[in-house]
Amino acid sequence: MGTVVEAANKNANGSAPEKKPTVIFVLGGPGSGKGTQCANIVQHFGYTHLSAGDLLRAEIKSGSENGTMIQNMIKEGKIVPSEVTIKLLQRAMQESGNDKFLIDGFPRNEENRAAFERVTGIEPAFVLYFDCPEEEMERRLLNRNQGREDDNIETIRKRFKVFLESSLPVINYYDAKEKVRKIDAVRPIEEIFESVKVIFGPKNEKKAD
Numbered sequence: 001m002g003t004v005v006e007a008a009n010k011n012a013n014g015s016a017p018e019k020k021p022t023v024i025f026v027l028g029g030p031g032s033g034k035g036t037q038c039a040n041i042v043q044h045f046g047y048t049h050l051s052a053g054d055l056l057r058a059e060i061k062s063g064s065e066n067g068t069m070i071q072n073m074i075k076e077g078k079i080v081p082s083e084v085t086i087k088l089l090q091r092a093m094q095e096s097g098n099d100k101f102l103i104d105g106f107p108r109n110e111e112n113r114a115a116f117e118r119v120t121g122i123e124p125a126f127v128l129y130f131d132c133p134e135e136e137m138e139r140r141l142l143n144r145n146q147g148r149e150d151d152n153i154e155t156i157r158k159r160f161k162v163f164l165e166s167s168l169p170v171i172n173y174y175d176a177k178e179k180v181r182k183i184d185a186v187r188p189i190e191e192i193f194e195s196v197k198v199i200f201g202p203k204n205e206k207k208a209d
């Protein structure tokens with residue numbers, strides 16, 4: 001006979017429940033360096049990086065029926081409806097074959113957050129928050145040169161406003177649950193990654209190939 005904890009961990013049919021994937025939300029203002037640091041974390045710690053913005057941009061390119069709506073929202077710096085973004089994230093998680101994910105740039109508002117937790121049943125292990133002042137983020141975005149339709153001063157200002165009004169409350173929500181790991185993002189990339197490494201810890205490092 002198993003322990004009480006083992007019994008509680010079994011489904012109605014007596015089988016062990018599926019283990020939930022580990023999810024870390026990577027948040028911060030536009031241009032704070034989320035994607036840059038996620039690339040390093042992937043190399044070092046073996047997570048799969050899912051940028052919600054990249055998934056939405058790929059959906060536009062795929063010719064999906066939602067493409068025009070997504071493109072218009074991104075040009076305006078607005079937040080795409082949760083059901084669209086969550087479906088893309090769920091599909092990418094399934095296709096990855098991995099069980100640990102950096103979800104970058106999502107959830108962007110309270111509705112995103114609640115819908116993700118309701119639909120997937122997943123709560124983040126923690127939230128990595130890259131803290132960067134607007135003037136530095138603006139400089140980085142205007143110099144990014146990746147041809148993004150939203151890297152122009154007019155859309156950048158709208159994105160900053162949406163971040164302050166809608167995304168910061170999500171960070172505050174997780175902060176109240178002591179889940180936020182805040183990083184000073186106004187330093188050289190390598191120095192920031194040293195702080196990131198401390199948060200993930202040496203025991204989570206990938207073994208050398």
Ligand SMILES: Nc1ncnc2c1ncn2[C@@H]1O[C@H](COP(=O)(O)OP(=O)(O)OP(=O)(O)O)[C@@H](O)[C@H]1O
Pocket residue numbers: 028029030031032033034035036037053105140141143144185186187188189192
């Ligand atoms: N610590 C840093 N110092 C200077 N430049 C940086 C730093 N980190 C990233 N950058 C540069 O700033 C730009 C924005 O970085 P990145 O794309 O990683 O930000 P992001 O948070 O993912 O932005 P977005 O929210 O728009 O997707 C890139 O050109 C990147 O090379």
Ligand SMILES: O=c1ccn([C@@H]2O[C@H](COP(=O)(O)O)[C@@H](O)[C@H]2O)c(=O)[nH]1
Pocket residue numbers: 030051052053054056073074075076077078079080081085104105106107108150159
């Ligand atoms: O969860 C999300 C993520 C992104 N968007 C839209 O995409 C752009 C660009 O996002 P980046 O994270 O900067 O790549 C963002 O301004 C939103 O318009 C979204 O709606 N929901």
Ligand SMILES: [Mg+2]
Pocket residue numbers: 034035051053105
């Ligand atoms: Mg990014």
